[in-house]
Amino acid sequence: MANDLMNRQNDLMDFGAGRFFNRLAHGFFDDGFQDPDFSDAMRTDIKENDKAYTATIDLPGIDKKNLQIDYQNDILTVSAKNEKKTDERDENDQLVHRERRYGQFSRQYQLPGVAQDKITAKYNDGVLTITLPKSAEATKHQIEIQ
Structure with a gap:
C-alpha cells in the first residue's frame, strides 16, 4: 500500500x-496477468448438520487425476493443478501458434471432529463434493454450570 x-x-x-x-x-501489470481460468479458483460452499460437513467446491476444467484431498489435524486440504496446451496448425499441418499454461492452487478448511475413515468425495461436471461425517466422540453436549 x-x-x-x-x-x-x-x-x-x-x-x-x-x-x-x-x-x-x-x-x-495490475490486471494483465489474471488468467480467467485460475481467478476465483475453488469457490466453496460448506454446509454443516448434526451428522456431517459437506464441502462443495467448483473446479471447472480440472481433470480428476489432478485433484488431491487430504485431511489431517482437523484440516481439510484440497489441491488442484491445471495444465493447458493449445496448438494451432495451418492447412499443411505446420505449427503456427503454441501456448502452454500451468497453474496450481490449494485451499484449507478447518473442520474439527471428523471420522477420517468415512470421508467420501465425488467429482462430477467440474464440482467436487466432499462429505466429512462427524465422529461419534466429537459430538458436542452442553455442560451444566453449578
Whole structure:
C-alpha cells in the first residue's frame, strides 16, 4: 500500500509521455496477468448438520487425476493443478501458434471432529463434493454450570 501511495504522489508531478507510460504499465501489470481460468479458483460452499460437513467446491476444467484431498489435524486440504496446451496448425499441418499454461492452487478448511475413515468425495461436471461425517466422540453436549 505504501508503494501505491508513493506512486500516486509521483503521478501528480509526472507530465507528458512519462505519465502515459507509467499509467499504461500500472494497468498492464495490475490486471494483465489474471488468467480467467485460475481467478476465483475453488469457490466453496460448506454446509454443516448434526451428522456431517459437506464441502462443495467448483473446479471447472480440472481433470480428476489432478485433484488431491487430504485431511489431517482437523484440516481439510484440497489441491488442484491445471495444465493447458493449445496448438494451432495451418492447412499443411505446420505449427503456427503454441501456448502452454500451468497453474496450481490449494485451499484449507478447518473442520474439527471428523471420522477420517468415512470421508467420501465425488467429482462430477467440474464440482467436487466432499462429505466429512462427524465422529461419534466429537459430538458436542452442553455442560451444566453449578
